[in-house]
Amino acid sequence: MSAHPVQTASNDWLAICPASAIPLLGARVVRTALGNVAIFRNQDDQVFAVQDACPHKGGPLSQGIVHGLTVTCPLHAWKIDLDCGEAIAPDQGCVARYPVQVRDQHVYLSLTPLPRTTET
């Protein structure tokens, strides 16, 4: 399993779970001081971590269907791009992303949010 490239200097990595505990095309929820964070694993074994709350009505994104780089929220089918955290147009909104990586078959999460990728 290859980790998604992470551009952060953070060294506050938290050990979460064995990589095998996240189902392929699925997600797990981590309870953190910043609220629930969802860790996703997609078809290409990339992992992503975002706030587990849809920008629309706060739906738990972790419970959605994962496809490509996207998750579809289970409540009202908003699509969120896991790579940049932005809702897919014409919907508008974004969720916080967190650095996540897989080392020695174990998932590590940092709670220093990644900066927004788009200029708005």
Next chain:
Amino acid sequence: MEKQKLVMIGNGMAGVRTLEELLKLAPDHYEITVFGAEPHGNYNRILLSPVLSGEMTLPEIMLNDLDWYRDNGITLHAGRKVVGIDRRQRVVTADDGTVASYDRLLLATGSNPFILPVPGRDLPGVIAYRDIADTETMIATASAHRHAVVIGAGLLGLEAANGLLLRGMNVTVVHVGDWIMERQLDRTAGGMLQRSLEAKGMRFLLAHHTSELVQGESGRVAAIRFKNGDSIPADLVVMAAGIRPNIELAKAVGIQCNRGVLVSDTLQTFDPAIYAVGECAEHRGVAYGLVAPLFEQAKVCANHLAQFGIGRYTGSVTSTKLKVTGIDVFSAGDFSSADGTEDIVLHDPGLGIYKRVVVRDDKVVGAVMIGDTADGSWYFKLLKDQQDISNIRDHLLFGQHGLGDVGHKGETVAANLPDDAEVCGCNGVCKGDIVKSIKGNGLFTLDEVRKHTKASSSCGSCTGLVEQILASTLGGAYQTTQSKDKPVCGCTHLSHGDVRTAIREQHLLSALQAMKVLDWKTPSGCASCRPALNYYCLSSWPHEATDDPQSRFINERAHANIQKDGTYSVVPRMWGGLTTPGELRAIADAAEKYAVPTIKVTGGQRIDLLGIRKDDLPAIWADLNKAGMVSGHAYGKSIRTVKTCVGSEHCRFGTQRSMDLGVKLEKMLFDMYSPHKVKLAVSGCPRNCAEAGIKDVGVIGVDSGYELYVAGNGGIKTEVAQFLAKVKTDEEVMEYSGAFLQLYREEGWYLERTCHYIERVGLDHAKAQVVNNATRRRELFERLLHSLQGAKDPWAERVEAERTSALAREFQTLEATA
């Protein structure tokens, strides 16, 4: 890889739509250059008439402004006309000397108005009606002159006439035909339209041939003379006598042309480096003038330019649904009363309503409507799908009644709704929002409106109304998208029918395998197609296909119903709605133990425990399992409940043991997944306390046996179940119901309820399989029983998996440790 160069000649709606589609598919494949003869970006030509009449302004009808070209890295040469193409060197030259080389060239030169070859056609004051410049000329003329003559009573001519009338001119429409709009309307409808236009002040001269335009003292046109010798004053003459594909340039450089530039099913001309789309192209002998087919061409052309090479354009069936100057008009297909056709006509001159549906061999072949066109898109769908209408013939003219009526009390005419009327009750979208989005974002299809406004994207009950709003806002640009061949979603070009056939014929055993074999465009599908594929595999290959939990909606993965706050609701099964003190005690205990905030009795005679955390689900299931209860499947596209009345066991009116039969049916169908949810009911007498008349399968006990009803629906749009058969014994009820449900499981499209399935295939089809053919019925029934064999309680399975499997604690929230 170095980018290839794509040059487009023409900057109109079809061409730019092709670029938009192309940018979606392959944003970096081409360096794009566009030449447009007009000095503007791309605008919605169809909306020129509201500009002329003063209802809209030019900025409002721009589809792609100059920023759009810049943002997408497209070089736009606006106001420059291409005068030469060197096909050897692959270079185009414009009138100002600008050159551009190409690897692929796209001709989208549109069409030219047909100018009558009569003396005086070049006089000042004689114009066509085609572009922004013409429109501006008309507006300017209207303020200084009095008499306008429009030649041609087609759609364009009438719109021009109406605009000039509203601008205060005295307008006469001259037409060679015997009635107006003869290509879209029959004589009766044409006459009705003419009378309503005359009531507004428009004048008509039919069967008049123009012989000359006469010059006045000022030098501009002053009168129009006809072949019969008459003449009338004219300060402005608008030629609207038809359009001709603009093929001058293509012809000059030796590209094969007939009426238009000849193109193949991939929109390529005889020179494979050169494509043509839109009004300039002629495909299989037809040059289209309506927007909808042009957009279909744009899609295919873009697909080919992006080197996907899977799209083919095979021609379009067109319909005209438009508002001619405030009067609704619809026409489609052939209404010429040829041999073997029959006319079904409703004509009420007092109300200004005329509907004529032309039928041949029990199929709709044409339709003309005026006044009330609400059902136009329905007739058009019947026509396109070649649906057998023998069943509905007696009420065909009264329409589908399929329009949304939630919150707007059967209001069926979108045009009459005020802007603040709520159209979509689920998402709180008003008519004004939709109209604004259609105009502001340049939307043309139902799917686009759904994406941008959310209207009709949830329960779908307002779909009919939204389509009408689209039609009345867009006029001729609108074309209904519903059809049998509609792709499952954007991930494929295959329809539900295609996918299911492929899964069956190629023995595909999982959603992921199906996506691979069927060349899905996306790596792992989307939230629409994956659940459908998963269902089709499982229902086609029971006990063989692999269920992919990640291709199921969360409710089916978690065996509970997700709520707005992310908690779940749990419904234990109570067979036939019967329960015991022991079960109730177990439910009460569980509710207390897991601090369930809300307990509610459901519409399906069950008890719902709401507000349960996902972490607690396996534990509460284990507790309920211990008391003998299993999953109620209240969450699935599956058998939900069999509702019963008490029947002859207790009721003084009961004729049959409805509770018994209900329990038997529910046990038989346990764990049955289906295209959509399935609800049953058994009533012990025709008083029907179990409400069997609005169920997917409803059973009503009568003294001599049971009446079976199917395809009812109590939800979004109440549908009364239709009579299927009368049977004598419980065993027959089970066999007939089971066979019907298996037929639906095998033929229904994913997310299609039985009522929609039966509407699509016809009740006669179901009767032929289930009632009239005993062999077929038994086969269906056996296949149902086979696929349900060994059904396990999903709760118990899950509880068991928690103890054994690798993904054991999937439902548990993880804790972060430093």
